[in-house]
Amino acid sequence: MFKLEKSKLVISASAVSLVALFAAGCMGGPANYPKGDDIAGGVIYPIENGMTGPYLVNQTALDNTVYQGRVPTANELKAWNKDIQAGGVGLPEGEGSVEDGEAIYEAKCVMCHGDFGSGGGGYPALSKGNGAEGQKTLTNNRWKDPEAEGPSRYFGSYWPEASTMWWYIKDGMPHPKSKTLTNDEVYALTAYMLAINELEVDGEVVDDEFVLTKENFAKIKMPNKDGFEPKVHGPSGLDNVRKYFANPVNFGAIKVSESSRCMSDCQQTDKIVRIQNGGIDDFHPPMSVERSLPKNNEMMAVKTIKDPKETYQANCAMCHDSFLSPGSAEWKSYTRKGMKKVYKNAIKGTPGGMPAKGGSSLSDSDFKLVVDYVVSGKVK
Amino acid sequence: MDNKKSEKDLEVSSRRDFFKKTAVMSAAAIAGTSLSASEDDPAIMHHPKWGQTWGDPVTKNRYGVPSAYEHNVTRRNTKLLASGNYRASIAVTPIHESEGIITPNGLFFSRAHGGVAHVDPNEFRLMIHGLMKKPIVLTLDQLKRYPSVTRTHFIECPANGGQEWRGPQFNSLQFSKGFMSCAQWTGVYIKTIIKDLGLDMDKAKWMLAEGSDNSEMGRTVPMDKVLDDAMIVWGQNGEALRPEQGYPVRLLLPGWEGNLCVKWLKRLEFSEEPWYAKEETSKYTALKPSGKAIQHFYANEVNSTVVKPSPEKPWTDLKEGDVVEIEGLAWSGMGTITKVDLSFDGGNNYVEASLKGLVLPKCWTRWSYLYTIPKGFKHTNGKQLLLTSRAMDDAGYIQPTVQEEVDVMGVESVYHRNGIETWEVNEKGEVNHVQIRKV
Numbered sequence: 001m002f003k004l005e006k007s008k009l010v011i012s013a014s015a016v017s018l019v020a021l022f023a024a025g026c027m028g029g030p031a032n033y034p035k036g037d038d039i040a041g042g043v044i045y046p047i048e049n050g051m052t053g054p055y056l057v058n059q060t061a062l063d064n065t066v067y068q069g070r071v072p073t074a075n076e077l078k079a080w081n082k083d084i085q086a087g088g089v090g091l092p093e094g095e096g097s098v099e100d101g102e103a104i105y106e107a108k109c110v111m112c113h114g115d116f117g118s119g120g121g122g123y124p125a126l127s128k129g130n131g132a133e134g135q136k137t138l139t140n141n142r143w144k145d146p147e148a149e150g151p152s153r154y155f156g157s158y159w160p161e162a163s164t165m166w167w168y169i170k171d172g173m174p175h176p177k178s179k180t181l182t183n184d185e186v187y188a189l190t191a192y193m194l195a196i197n198e199l200e201v202d203g204e205v206v207d208d209e210f211v212l213t214k215e216n217f218a219k220i221k222m223p224n225k226d227g228f229e230p231k232v233h234g235p236s237g238l239d240n241v242r243k244y245f246a247n248p249v250n251f252g253a254i255k256v257s258e259s260s261r262c263m264s265d266c267q268q269t270d271k272i273v274r275i276q277n278g279g280i281d282d283f284h285p286p287m288s289v290e291r292s293l294p295k296n297n298e299m300m301a302v303k304t305i306k307d308p309k310e311t312y313q314a315n316c317a318m319c320h321d322s323f324l325s326p327g328s329a330e331w332k333s334y335t336r337k338g339m340k341k342v343y344k345n346a347i348k349g350t351p352g353g354m355p356a357k358g359g360s361s362l363s364d365s366d367f368k369l370v371v372d373y374v375v376s377g378k379v380k
Numbered sequence: 381m382d383n384k385k386s387e388k389d390l391e392v393s394s395r396r397d398f399f400k401k402t403a404v405m406s407a408a409a410i411a412g413t414s415l416s417a418s419e420d421d422p423a424i425m426h427h428p429k430w431g432q433t434w435g436d437p438v439t440k441n442r443y444g445v446p447s448a449y450e451h452n453v454t455r456r457n458t459k460l461l462a463s464g465n466y467r468a469s470i471a472v473t474p475i476h477e478s479e480g481i482i483t484p485n486g487l488f489f490s491r492a493h494g495g496v497a498h499v500d501p502n503e504f505r506l507m508i509h510g511l512m513k514k515p516i517v518l519t520l521d522q523l524k525r526y527p528s529v530t531r532t533h534f535i536e537c538p539a540n541g542g543q544e545w546r547g548p549q550f551n552s553l554q555f556s557k558g559f560m561s562c563a564q565w566t567g568v569y570i571k572t573i574i575k576d577l578g579l580d581m582d583k584a585k586w587m588l589a590e591g592s593d594n595s596e597m598g599r600t601v602p603m604d605k606v607l608d609d610a611m612i613v614w615g616q617n618g619e620a621l622r623p624e625q626g627y628p629v630r631l632l633l634p635g636w637e638g639n640l641c642v643k644w645l646k647r648l649e650f651s652e653e654p655w656y657a658k659e660e661t662s663k664y665t666a667l668k669p670s671g672k673a674i675q676h677f678y679a680n681e682v683n684s685t686v687v688k689p690s691p692e693k694p695w696t697d698l699k700e701g702d703v704v705e706i707e708g709l710a711w712s713g714m715g716t717i718t719k720v721d722l723s724f725d726g727g728n729n730y731v732e733a734s735l736k737g738l739v740l741p742k743c744w745t746r747w748s749y750l751y752t753i754p755k756g757f758k759h760t761n762g763k764q765l766l767l768t769s770r771a772m773d774d775a776g777y778i779q780p781t782v783q784e785e786v787d788v789m790g791v792e793s794v795y796h797r798n799g800i801e802t803w804e805v806n807e808k809g810e811v812n813h814v815q816i817r818k819v
Contacts, residue, residue, distance in 0.1 A: 042714030
């Protein structure tokens with residue numbers, strides 16, 4: 001048996017599943033196929049007698065010390081170890097107000113996430129109103145009544161921890177230009193998220209004056225904190241997970257023996273539900289199983305999209321349909337001093353989230369045609 | 381006892397049917413072409429042009445590409461799943477064209493949360509730290525010096541089929557079940573690396589895996605998996621990972637949700653408490669009718685599908701009496717496939733199909749059933765054929781009916797849908813996606 005697993009067994013009294021796996025392995029089953037349940041309810045194929053499941057292993061290679069690499073410096077650890085855990089564990093010093101958060105949001109986030117985090121255009125909604133009220137919709141289920149209202153899942157109504165928001169904004173936002181926000185900006189944006197979700201900190205609903213800091217972060221109340229199972233926090237977290245997935249009923253699974261599985265009269269109904277209204281079929285490229293040679297062998301060449309409208313649809317529409325849409329009046333304040341700055345921003349990208357050339361790989365001159373289209377609403 | 385009796389009855393009648401039909405099969409039916417028996421096939425009677433001229437020199441295509449005729453065998457995407465300008469999105473695998481149990485690297489489904497990153501392997505570093513005496517930084521070359529293991533496993537997005545909780549939406553196998561692929565992976569067990577690092581086994585309960593991509597994608601992994609079969613992999617079907625699969629290095633947790641197998645990996649940290657990363661709270665949690673959501677829902681449950689026929693691969697060229705192989709895939713993140721049953725009436729009555737080829741843990745498994753096309757593609761019950769497969773694994777799990785699954789999970793959970801799937805074959809041999817359910 002593998003050294004590490006053995007030492008864990010001796011040291012850790014809570015390694016329930018590994019103990020079980022040991023026992024199951026001794027009880028047999030087919031040779032070299034010892035069985036046991038893993039934490040997720042599946043089978044473990046322990047390494048035994050030079051095998052794991054059907055695979056041979058070099059036990060000597062796995063059991064010996066083969067240390068590679070080096071110990072990271074303190075600065076290297078500090079540079080990469082920046083995750084934030086529940087309650088704000090790991091947060092850096094800093095602070096940010098709802099007011100500042102709103103200004104940053106309007107400058108860098110609104111074009112994708114919509115006014116007040118309303119979402120749209122392929123980007124998630126950050127709020128659909130009061131979080132505690134939204135949390136009550138989580139029992140909505142279009143289960144027996146397809147016409148009923150569904151559950152509303154957003155930051156305030158669904159997420160268990162506010163630390164997730166701070167951490168993700170810092171690491172992943174703005175989406176086309178991540179890791180460009182300062183810690184204070186992230187505090188401010190998180191404060192603004194609390195405000196538009198009408199959440200409570202230290203018993204008070206967050207208002208426009210609120211300032212989020214490292215110190216008051218742990219006092220944020222998330223309405224759906226207890227909305228998840230199994231419980232993973234605390235000393236019995238792993239045991240809770242093991243117990244949860246040991247019971248198939250918890251997650252809609254069914255266990256039977258091969259000999260007792262149903263082979264006849266198994267269905268609860270003979271009702272056939274077909275695809276409604278043609279279903280979803282906007283597949284790209286369109287579905288085909290033809291094996292004809294493509295025209296001009298165009299599939300083999302690198303395709304350059306030159307139709308500005310096509311580029312717009314593929315690269316720009318998701319944000320620009322709701323913000324500075326093709327030919328919209330909003331453009332006037334941007335083009336007052338001519339097109340030079342507009343072209344430059346479009347080609348190089350902006351801190352506000354516009355990716356360089358909208359993420360396309362067109363030449364500068366081709367992309368200018370796209371810009372002309374977005375500004376004027378017409379193809380030249 | 382009743383079950384067994386009817387299973388045997390079905391098998392006998394199907395075999396009797398098969399022998400009867402093969403005896404009267406005509407030569408034309410075997411040829412399966414539109415030519416009459418006396419016509420000469422031009423494809424045989426003329427020299428094809430590729431047989432009379434030089435082909436390419438061996439110096440062309442130093443990294444080979446598929447035949448130009450195969451251009452429709454590609455990943456596909458749809459606007460429904462276009463989030464983040466296709467940067468927080470998915471392109472799915474054409475499993476209707478898949479052969480065997482390996483997905484070619486260029487067709488392996490592609491899912492990213494901040495776009496597909498292009499990592500410079502010279503700047504790749506993997507940091508492993510937290511609750512250990514000897515934290516470590518590895519270069520790619522150093523990582524590859526650890527004793528390696530090679531395993532064949534599928535990776536599946538837990539949202540595979542997740543658009544169809546409330547009813548079928550895609551008349552397509554690629555979109556209904558193509559949020560998954562299967563490959564042979566090469567890497568190192570994490571337990572091999574950490575045994576040298578002095579990890580505090582009393583305290584370490586969770587491991588954070590973090591990517592270096594634009595979204596810094598991260599997820600929490602329980603120690604049980606770290607000490608079992610969790611791997612850090614750099615090889616995919618005999619070559620380096622593709623950028624879409626996390627080049628140069630990704631985490632592989634065999635059988636578990638694809639998003640747990642963090643790509644463009646940069647850091648592993650051990651801790652006493654889990655992390656609550658964005659992709660394990662806001663997403664990848666399965667809401668039940670109680671209003672509670674399942675979190676840390678790791679393993680993809682037992683599942684299967686009929687591949688041939690499918691909406692993309694219909695039976696429109698076949699007619700009564702033709703003998704055809706019904707073929708499909710089965711897979712389970714919980715273990716090894718043990719049984720696949722096939723139904724012709726939407727999952728009411730089953731016969732057992734044959735598994736074929738290698739049958740490996742947490743891996744695609746091929747299954748097969750030889751079948752004689754009935755008149756009008758109608759079942760003996762007088763209704764159009766409803767082809768449904770149902771798999772079982774060695775953990776003892778069996779696929780639920782759509783109704784059984786919905787009765788527990790409701791229709792809002794998005795993830796981990798593994799109820800049996802049904803294809804309806806109409807009188808022309810066209811294949812349409814349906815579900816057998818009460819609502």
